[in-house]
Structures are given as C-alpha cells and as structure tokens.
Amino acid sequence: MLSVALLLFSLSIPAVYCGSHSLQYRIALVSVPGYDVPQYSVVMYIDGLQYGRYNSDTQCAQALAPSLNALSEHIENQTKYAQEYEVWQRHRLNFLMGFFNKSKGDTHIYQRKCACELHEDGTIGGYEEIAFDGKEFFIFDKERVVYVPVTQEAVMVSHLWNIRYDPTDSKVYVENDCIENLKLYLPIISTDLEKKVPPKVKVSSSESESGTKLHCRVYGFYPRDVEVKWIKNGRDEIHSEEAAQILPNPDGTYQIRVSVGVTPEEGATYSCHIDHSSLETPLVVPFEPSKRSILYIIIPVSAALLLLLLLFLRAQQFKKGDPFVLLAFERETQSEQPVPIV
Ligand SMILES: *[C@@H]1O[C@H](CO)[C@@H](O)[C@H](O)[C@H]1NC(C)=O
Ligand SMILES: *[C@@H]1O[C@H](CO)[C@@H](O)[C@H](O)[C@H]1NC(C)=O
Numbered sequence: 001m002l003s004v005a006l007l008l009f010s011l012s013i014p015a016v017y018c019g020s021h022s023l024q025y026r027i028a029l030v031s032v033p034g035y036d037v038p039q040y041s042v043v044m045y046i047d048g049l050q051y052g053r054y055n056s057d058t059q060c061a062q063a064l065a066p067s068l069n070a071l072s073e074h075i076e077n078q079t080k081y082a083q084e085y086e087v088w089q090r091h092r093l094n095f096l097m098g099f100f101n102k103s104k105g106d107t108h109i110y111q112r113k114c115a116c117e118l119h120e121d122g123t124i125g126g127y128e129e130i131a132f133d134g135k136e137f138f139i140f141d142k143e144r145v146v147y148v149p150v151t152q153e154a155v156m157v158s159h160l161w162n163i164r165y166d167p168t169d170s171k172v173y174v175e176n177d178c179i180e181n182l183k184l185y186l187p188i189i190s191t192d193l194e195k196k197v198p199p200k201v202k203v204s205s206s207e208s209e210s211g212t213k214l215h216c217r218v219y220g221f222y223p224r225d226v227e228v229k230w231i232k233n234g235r236d237e238i239h240s241e242e243a244a245q246i247l248p249n250p251d252g253t254y255q256i257r258v259s260v261g262v263t264p265e266e267g268a269t270y271s272c273h274i275d276h277s278s279l280e281t282p283l284v285v286p287f288e289p290s291k292r293s294i295l296y297i298i299i300p301v302s303a304a305l306l307l308l309l310l311l312f313l314r315a316q317q318f319k320k321g322d323p324f325v326l327l328a329f330e331r332e333t334q335s336e337q338p339v340p341i342v
Contacts, residue, residue: 031107067188118186219255
C-alpha cells in the first residue's frame with residue numbers, strides 16, 4: 001500500500017521545456033507503527049534530475065553533483081533550514097492524523113511537492129501540492145494565497161489548515177528563496193553537464209551456504225547512468241537476482257554493486273563489463289579466482305582441526321567413564337576395526 005502511494009504521487013515529473021528551468025523539492029514523511037519518529041526525506045530536482053537530498057537519518061543536506069559541493073556554506077545553511085522544515089512537516093502530519101482520528105498503529109504518509117520555475121522571458125512560476133495517505137489533498141493557489149482542497153476529506157480540514165499553516169510563507173518561499181536557489185545552482189550545474197568522471201572497479205567473491213557469489217563494485221563515477229553486468233566465458237550474460245541500486249556518494253559521484261550467484265565450473269571465466277559515458281569503450285574486468293583457493297585450504301584444515309578436537313573431548317569423557325559415551329565409543333571402534341585376515 002505504501003509503495004503504491006509513493007508511486008502515485010511521484011508519477012508527474014514536471015515537463016522541462018527549452019529555456020525554462022525548474023527547482024523542485026519532494027518531501028515524504030512516513031509514520032510506521034513500531035517506530036517512534038516518522039521517517040522524513042527530501043529530494044531536490046533541478047530540471048527533473050536529482051541534485052540534492054536530506055533525510056531524518058543523516059540530518060544533513062547533501063549535494064549529489066560534484067560541482068554543487070563548492071557551495072559549502074550554502075549547503076550548511078540548507079541543512080539548518082531543512083532541519084527546521086522537518087519539524088514543521090512533522091506538525092502537519094500529526095495534525096492531519098489527529099483531525100482524521102488516524103491510529104498510530106497504522107502506516108501514514110504525508111507528501112509535499114514544491115517547485116519554482118524560471119521561464120525564458122524572465123517570469124517566474126511555481127506550485128505546491130500536498131498529499132495525505134497517497135491521495136492528493138491540497139493544491140496551493142499562489143495568486144489567491146490559499147490552500148485549495150482537492151478531496152472531500154480535504155474540504156473538511158482546509159479552513160483550519162489555512163489558519164494554522166499560513167499560506168503566505170509558501171508564496172514567499174516559492175517566489176523568493178526557491179528562485180534564488182535556482183539562479184544560484186543553474187550556472188554551476190551547467191558545467192556538470194559536460195563533466196565526466198570514469199568509474200573505478202573492484203571485483204571480489206564470497207562463499208555462503210547458497211554458493212559462490214561474484215561482486216563487481218563500480219564507484220566514483222559521474223554522471224549517474226551506468227551499465228554493469230557479469231559475463232561468463234566472454235559471451236553469456238549472468239542475470240542478477242538482486243536489483244542493484246545506483247547510490248550517491250557524499251562527493252557527488254555514484255557507486256553501484258552488482259552481484260551474481262555462480263556455480264564454479266572447471267575452465268569457466270567470469271568478467272565484469274562496465275559501460276559509462278566517460279569511457280570510450282566498455283571496461284572489462286576479469287574475475288581472478290586465485291584468491292578463492294585460499295578458502296579451499298582453510299576449510300579442510302579447520303575441519304580437520306575440529307575433528308581432532310572432538311576426538312580429544314571424547315577421549316576425555318571416555319577417561320571419566322561416562323557409560324553412555326563409553327558404549328558408543330566401543331561400538332564405533334569395534335565396527336571400525338579391520339576384519340582380521342586369517
Ligand atoms: C548562511 O546563513 C547566514 C546566516 O543566516 C548568512 O549570513 C549567510 O550569508 C548565508 N550564506 C550563504 C552562502 O547563503
Ligand atoms: C474524530 O473523533 C471525534 C470524537 O470521537 C469525532 O467527534 C470526530 O467527528 C471524528 N473526526 C473525524 C474526521 O472522523
């Protein structure tokens with residue numbers, strides 16, 4: 001239910017038309033039973049692409065492009081602002097849950113989408129939408145400076161909402177702070193569009209009960225789009241059962257780890273193939289199985305040591321004369337005795 005709600009609300013990415021730019025913040029606050037504090041997150045988009053984020057775990061505003069990190073003082077200010085904003089949004093979720101008699105024993109979600117637009121002719125625009133439990137609830141009318149209810153439920157609470165949460169603040173934010181930020185970011189990120197940082201790659205393997213796994217870690221690359229796959233014998237792609245996620249690094253670059261399960265075969269070769277816009281040709285990094293042979297030594301040796309230890313313990317008990325162990329031991333030793341050749 002929760003993921004459906006998130007999906008519904010995130011479908012409409014603002015159209016980016018030529019010469020016009022937008023800065024959008026998507027906020028989600030999710031109260032999950034069993035957690036005291038609802039999870040809060042903000043993602044910032046410029047012209048529809050992710051450029052920043054903040055969440056209640058890190059409590060830090062983070063730029064997702066290397067160039068934006070040059071704005072360290074601005075990012076510090078954004079962190080402070082985001083922390084205050086988080087508290088205000090928590091009030092709003094609590095207020096809605098209280099008003100609609102929603103139980104804390106269920107999952108509830110409050111989402112807010114807020115954007116400003118800078119048009120080619122210099123005019124500005126912007127909008128704000130609020131959703132509760134996956135349904136659109138209020139739309140902000142910037143001209144009349146009022147939150148307009150969208151559903152029947154929202155009509156019930158809209159009067160109180162407009163009194164408690166002054167819509168003037170939203171107008172000021174969209175028309176001033178948001179536009180200022182957009183004007184600050186645009187010239188900086190335009191250099192990112194040409195900037196490319198090639199990936200670094202590490203391949204490794206791990207053994208578990210379910211078998212051997214090969215891992216390909218690709219990191220430190222920019223921009224975000226990358227293709228990583230495991231190839232067997234130079235031609236067959238091995239499909240990964242886990243969906244690999246591209247994760248942002250604090251320095252604005254990205255990383256991903258693609259793991260596949262394999263059954264070791266005599267003579268088979270495995271390699272990780274990486275394609276990224278910074279590379280002229282795809283990178284091919286072979287997996288060298290030499291490191292695995294250490295495991296082949298460690299496992300039998302530790303098994304042998306364990307066996308010796310068990311035998312020693314059994315011998316100790318045997319000395320103490322535990323009748324049951326004694327019997328068992330005797331029976332075993334008897335059966336192990338070679339049949340005398342007459
Ligand atoms: C950060 O905030 C302080 C205090 O509000 C202000 O004086 C300063 O100009 C801001 N710096 C930037 C880069 O926005
Ligand atoms: C919430 O509960 C109170 C008291 O039980 C009731 O008066 C009120 O109408 C309820 N509100 C909603 C939105 O159902």
